[in-house]
Amino acid sequence: MRVAIIGTGLIGASLGLAFRRAESVRTVVGHDADNANLATALTKGALDSATTNLTDAAENADVVVLAVPPSVIERVAEAVVPHMADGAVLTDVGSVKGEVVAAMERAVAGSNVHVVGGHPMAGSHEHGPETAMADMFVGATWLLTPTASTDQAALDRMTALVADVGAQPVVVDPKAHDLLVAVISHVPQLTATTLMTLAAERARKEDARLLLLAGGGFRDATRVAASNPEMWLQICQENSEAIVQVLDEYAARIGQLRMMLHDFDSERLSTMLTDAREARNAMPGKGGVSGQLVELRVVIPDAPGAIADITSTVSSLGINIEDIGIDHAPDGKRGQMRLAVNGFEAAEKAHEALGANGYEVLERAS
Amino acid sequence: MRVAIIGTGLIGASLGLAFRRAESVRTVVGHDADNANLATALTKGALDSATTNLTDAAENADVVVLAVPPSVIERVAEAVVPHMADGAVLTDVGSVKGEVVAAMERAVAGSNVHVVGGHPMAGSHEHGPETAMADMFVGATWLLTPTASTDQAALDRMTALVADVGAQPVVVDPKAHDLLVAVISHVPQLTATTLMTLAAERARKEDARLLLLAGGGFRDATRVAASNPEMWLQICQENSEAIVQVLDEYAARIGQLRMMLHDFDSERLSTMLTDAREARNAMPGKGGVSGQLVELRVVIPDAPGAIADITSTVSSLGINIEDIGIDHAPDGKRGQMRLAVNGFEAAEKAHEALGANGYEVLERAS
Structure with missing residues (x-):
């Protein structure tokens, strides 16, 4: 060929x-x-x-x-x-x-x-x-x-x-493709940008500590806002039609959510939160994880090699690390490592071994 | 006392x-x-x-x-x-x-x-x-x-x-507190839930592969949607007033964004993307990182201990890992590890050492 x-x-x-x-x-x-x-x-x-x-x-x-x-x-x-x-x-x-x-x-x-x-x-x-x-x-x-x-x-x-x-x-199909990437990539990029803009303006106008207090959830939700603006401007231009269509649906859902909160419709809110959780947990992960992921939060000592030591300690037990991340403390000087493992049994084993090695560990299943 | x-x-x-x-x-x-x-x-x-x-x-x-x-x-x-x-x-x-x-x-x-x-x-x-x-x-x-x-x-x-x-x-101040947590925690939780709901319903009605194709950006943006629904229902009830206030501002910003896309206002879109990027990059990280973070994407071989080996390889060079994460391939069977290090020099050193150990590495600065 x-x-x-x-x-x-x-x-x-x-x-x-x-x-x-x-x-x-x-x-x-x-x-x-x-x-x-x-x-x-x-x-x-x-x-x-x-x-x-x-x-x-x-x-x-x-x-x-x-x-x-x-x-x-x-x-x-x-x-x-x-x-x-x-x-x-x-x-x-x-x-x-x-x-x-x-x-x-x-x-x-x-x-x-x-x-x-x-x-x-x-x-x-x-x-x-x-x-x-x-x-x-x-x-x-x-x-x-x-x-x-x-x-x-x-x-x-x-x-x-x-x-x-x-x-x-x-x-x-080409048109379905453009809607698909609008849903899984372009709209999430723009909602992250919007969230970051809102928080940054409130921090500037009201309280500069606001962004210092943001935790792992906010960091995750806004991570892609740090992407290349030129690249995203071009994508927005090329796919504006599909993005606007998906954004309209998103805005309608935000409007419904607003009403549920305003009227405090506990039943609809609960259904929405529960369905979203199920959908998020059903997303395929590494090795097709099926059990409940349990998160271990490990305080990272300010020493080089600590991250490697923590991951080695868990891996040497034959436990697979399904997800991993770092959250930074508000002062930027301390961090916690998030390690997700499959099931409470693995979490207990890892918890114990890390504790024995002198690490502070908190277990958390979301 | x-x-x-x-x-x-x-x-x-x-x-x-x-x-x-x-x-x-x-x-x-x-x-x-x-x-x-x-x-x-x-x-x-x-x-x-x-x-x-x-x-x-x-x-x-x-x-x-x-x-x-x-x-x-x-x-x-x-x-x-x-x-x-x-x-x-x-x-x-x-x-x-x-x-x-x-x-x-x-x-x-x-x-x-x-x-x-x-x-x-x-x-x-x-x-x-x-x-x-x-x-x-x-x-x-x-x-x-x-x-x-x-x-x-x-x-x-x-x-x-x-x-x-x-x-x-x-x-x-107590009222400022409730707005602050609405901005950095409660609204990001609800927007992640909304994004997850939208994508899950489109996947169900249109193309089940949609969620299989979602990459690291979507996973990050929706991670908190997996949180405990009962806990969030209670938070929504307690803080509904502040949440509705912040959500209204958020919805207004989404509406503005929608108009920028519809009219393709390249200048305003570019300013928004650039400002959000700057604000996101200015968020404090571990050890007050000041230089540009460079991301190394490392293909994770399906072997226990691979994650520990990758982190050890980088740490043993005296390079601090500033951020860490795992993205899963669409089939759920393969993963890539994201390692952020401070500056291109550190990235090159880490890249070389990982390559020498047989890992596939792609460098990426967002």
Whole structure:
């Protein structure tokens, strides 16, 4: 199989490294509008051949991967499609799919090229091919978004290719994809941002200690608010329609909650809290944990190696650590480590061993 | 100083143990409506003396701690106040303060007893004096809520007592306290519950894979949704006024955000994302971390002890782990460990050492 990668930045070059290891790929050709990027990708061994000519790269390709910004996708797609092999697959790596897939579909109209949009759920803060890695997609989910006009052979080819680089292919409709990522990623990002903004403004106007007193729950709930603003601005722009739709549903639910609190509707509140807890506990965890997770809170002495010593103490008992975290004391100087283990029996054993090693431990099941 | 503890459950009995170690306390007297609880607290060594008579317990006490449910606070306060020493302090341990402090203030009217509401930010899922521990309050923040009528000597006495059990006293007005905990704890709990409910219903109605694809961001944002529904129902009831007030502000901000997205107001969105990021990064962390945190994502091999080995590898380089966490792969079978270290230099060193030990590592600064 001949694969062309258009755009040899971090993702494109990592894909090149991964494809060159893959059994189903014979040749990897690369193109980038930036010659330096292209040369680096070639030097890194991410490509069999590199060309500064876009259409040459696509010539007779069985798969073309567009790893370019969404704003230029349609123009690039139009340029490459006429040169691709008969029955070839055109795909991309963007995190929003509806518009981009529609643009690619327009570009393949009248040809025998098939569009299968793609979204590898992997990445890094780094840019450019310098830090590309062949293992970037190992274990990651790779969403594939065929449309009604995509034929099965094209989808099968992409599914095999994705599995070949170690990722797990998951097929979903493009519009459903965009709603799905709005629910599990984009709206949670924006609600965390909103919560952080509200707390920060209240801290500024009313009491600066407010943020110093925030515990693990607040830290968890707002963690993603620290993400890259440029990246999120772009995602908001690309997926604004789906985000607004999900945000409207979210706002309606916040409104209902407000009424339950105002009227103190104990029954509805209780049902909501109970259902949410069940749903959260049912989310799959490491190794398919089924029992109740019990949390041990361990006071971390201010000594290097304490964290390693705590985790070793628990692991050496043959107890799996199912979740782990650190909460910081209000003064920022002390911390507690959260260790979740499976069931009360394991918690007791770990508790005892940590206590014997001089650690202060508090047990807590939420 | 003679201290009386009314209600010798987990918190009351733990307080007894802590007070009996404290230099400033001479005698700890306990009372509980449940004789078995009282006997256990006495057996555990949490009390110097136990009495089944409420007013006897309060007789000549310099400090009375009400560790009873908020519904009975006023009745119990009215019963004990006439028996307390001249200039004594009446306090409690509830997590909501406005109503409870007002009830205690009514009970002391006309006496020379001073009210200083208290909220130790510590606890456990366990109940009853059996699992009481003297160290429960070590390192915890203990909010104290004096009012305009509280004299300075009473506040000083409580401040010293709280410091004596190893906690950090923080003074705040009762109404401000309730808004503060609504912002940093109660509203984040309810927004996490709302997000979880929304995602779970969409997963049920549209695509069950939705929750399987949720990544670390969604898991963080919804973690507290797994908390105890009964406990939260009670908190919602006690603090509904402050929660509704903060929730209204939150809903207004969500509405503004919705308009920014709908009209795609790139400038305002960018400002909001940037400000929230700055505020989140400015939250105090362990040891007052000042540099940029860099995250290393390490693929966890499915072997016992892997987590301990990863943390030991980093710690043995003399690098402090500033934050730690586990994200689970969509299939629940694989996990990645997140390790945050201070600055790119430390990240590079850790990255190299982990790589040399055979771990797959991806570096990521958010």
